[in-house]
Amino acid sequence: MEIPAITIIEEADRRKAIATLLLGFSGDPFMRWLNPRADLYLEAGPSFDAFGGRAIDSGSAYVANEFEGVALWMPPGVESDEERFIEEVLKFVPESKHETMFKVLEAMEEYHPKDAWYLPIIGVDPVYQGKGIGSLLMKKAIERVDSEGLSAYLESSNPLNMSLYERCGFETMGRIQIGDCPVIHPMIREKK
Numbered sequence: 001m002e003i004p005a006i007t008i009i010e011e012a013d014r015r016k017a018i019a020t021l022l023l024g025f026s027g028d029p030f031m032r033w034l035n036p037r038a039d040l041y042l043e044a045g046p047s048f049d050a051f052g053g054r055a056i057d058s059g060s061a062y063v064a065n066e067f068e069g070v071a072l073w074m075p076p077g078v079e080s081d082e083e084r085f086i087e088e089v090l091k092f093v094p095e096s097k098h099e100t101m102f103k104v105l106e107a108m109e110e111y112h113p114k115d116a117w118y119l120p121i122i123g124v125d126p127v128y129q130g131k132g133i134g135s136l137l138m139k140k141a142i143e144r145v146d147s148e149g150l151s152a153y154l155e156s157s158n159p160l161n162m163s164l165y166e167r168c169g170f171e172t173m174g175r176i177q178i179g180d181c182p183v184i185h186p187m188i189r190e191k192k
Helices: 011-024 029-034 045-052 082-092 095-111 133-147 159-167
Strands: 006-008 061-064 069-074 117-124 152-156 185-189
Touching: 006 133, 011 045, 011 061, 011 069, 011 117, 029 095, 045 082, 045 117, 061 133, 069 133, 095 152, 117 133, 133 152, 133 159, 152 159
Parallel strands: 117 152
Antiparallel strands: 006 061, 061 069, 069 117, 152 185
């Protein structure tokens, strides 16, 4: 098997990157808890862009080959477009889940170190999952994080991904579980 090329996502390819992430998260416990209806979930693309798209603006978003996988990494000081994110997410999350969702987002913010690289979203198109693409995307970004002597942070909303993050040196910081929301694990990778 050919090793996928990992490159930086260009602005012109933003739509392709978000489409890959939307597919990659189609089975994610938290995202599908937010909206189990496929038709509404498929409208979530703009919220993905608002949550992690500034990584593309920062030149720190990575793609494997022809959008088999995507990782949006934000350097310290770069934040999600919170106002746009809330506006977009409210379009597809049922009102009955708003209160819990906002509590979860607040809890995530409490764990988030401001002086660390942040991985808000990494996803692999389901057709390509299980082929090591997520590992390659992580490795490429971790090399950059380590070269800058910084720590890295993420939240894992899918228990199937925990072992990948642990292999990359991340450790669980806590457990976020509010109401009937699936568990989310904030994870840190200390400076190397």
